[in-house]
Amino acid sequence: MNLKYCWNRDEIEQADCPMIGMEEGELLLSKQQRLLEMCGDCAKFVNDLKQLYDEENPLATLLSDLLSENRRQKTQIQSLVSFLDNKTLEMRFLHELGTVLQSSVDLDEVLSVALTAITAGKGFGMNRAFLLLCDREADLLRGHLGIGPGSRDEAGHVWGEITQSDLTLKAMSQNFRQNKLSSERAKFHHLLEQLTIPLSNKEHIVIKALDGRNPVVVHGAFQHPEVPTELANLLGVDTFLLMPLISQNRRIGMIIADNFVTNREITEEDMHSLETFAFPVAFAIERASLYDKLQVELNRVTEAGKKLKEQQELIVRMENMALVGRITSSIAHSVRNPLMIIGGFARSMLKNSPPSDPKRTFIESIVAETQQLEGVLDEILNYSDSLYPTRDFWDVNQLIEATLRDTADALASLGYATGYSPGFDLPPVYIDFKQLSYCLRTILQNDISGISSDLSIAISSQRGEGSVIIRIQDHSKHISQAELDHLLVPFLETRNLGVGLGLALCKTMLEKQGIPFTAVADEGSGISYSITLPTNKEEQS
């Protein structure tokens, strides 16, 4: 036996062995490890073994058998390592998938994650996936979402992008949700519509798989006796996978996956991997759907609570209004009628008494005092009436024209001339008509002193931003801004109650309705009033 060969030496040099690479230096020092891992595949060793055969050495057969067994075991170990590597990757993927699914209650997010996982290369690597969801009310299994390329070209482009970007599953699904969800919906809209199947159609292969609660790989779809021709034509593939989504024994939906572009065979292993994945997906979809429903119910309850509160406030308001109304009516009749009778008879007596009558002064005092008291009563009643405005939508031109008709005779008798420039296409305004009428009448007929020779009042209306603005320019009243401001404060001058609460009351009424009101005095040109009426309810405070 020639013992110069490398396999029989304890230590060798790098140049002695063609099998050992530069990074496997430790094998140079270990004869046993070198024999197990390298020598069996080395031509030199095989040649030495052949020499043993030639020399008819009985160890040759034994060594050959040992070598074969060693090779077989090495191959098996490599296969197991590869299997373990794949399983590790799968476990990592499922862990990532589970983490994402568990943390989301957003249905779109869950669906994006699920379908991305099925089609991602680092996931289950299918080409296309379609999700169908059970609509129990309509008794349908309804096509909901699809993902995947529509053609080979698109596939090359999309998969190239994905490979380059090297994203995690979560990042990929987020990207899908933000950038692709709508376009994928649109792309598969027609197909998804046709993928809608009645749950009652128990003979349909998809419903059968769903009811059976087990995945099915369909081969030879175009010739398959149980696959409807339209389904095979619709998908356009010979092989596809049906994966039922079941959560707590309830049917949630179905995933249909295929390899539309690559035509890669769908193996039993693919099916079992997807089966493991189907349960958390079904659970997450059901949870997200329930969360959506819960949100809808919550919004409904919140809205109902809001309406209830509004109704309660309205009831309180109406009770208050009714109370104020009763009090006002009672005061009006209890005080107004006696005042009117006293004042009326006093006037009658005054009218019939001769100028020389010594009691005439007393009667005149009664007339003046009752008149003063009537003024006070008017102001108090109007003030109480302003406390609870009742608003609705009204036409501004109708409001102004009615006020002008109302005041026309009185103003004309005093020599006033009014002019109105109505705005066109004005939207309706949200106001208390009665109170606004009162305000306009008061502005037109107020008894501010400081009358000029120009007895003209110009009124206009025009559209504003979310409002209609009424402007009144009274050229007849010339007072200072300080005097005008004084008139806008209610009950500031109690000694003079009954003479001039009108404008202050207008301001209060408008403020209560959240309506901006300005009054600007110019001693040269008169007073400019501006009332900004809202065109919707929200504009008001």
Place this chain on the structure above:
Amino acid sequence: MSRLLVVDDEANIRVLYAEELKDEGYEVVTAASSAEAAEKLQNGAFDLAVLDIKLKNESGIDLLQKLVKERHDMPVILCSAFSCYKDDFSAWLADGYVVKSGDLTELKQEITRVLARKAQKAKGERV
């Protein structure tokens, strides 16, 4: 001479109205309730009615609606103790509206205005 019907539950107000309006040259008939008003209306025609908006235990507005329906040729002026009814839709059926006051000038002017309008309308119809 125009004939007026005054409906008010306050006796003194009826007297005051009757005195003052007679001085203006009208023939005045008074009633304290809608039942009494109905009775007076059955016994003769009136050119105009002056109604208190709040009668004892009944509403002047209801009587107004009845009068408008049954006596549509007789104008009605509403009187009330405060002005809030002026912008009430139901009060818009009336031909005039006056807030009660010891100074009856406004009521008298309103009566003159409404009767003049009625006369003008009748003249127009005749033509």
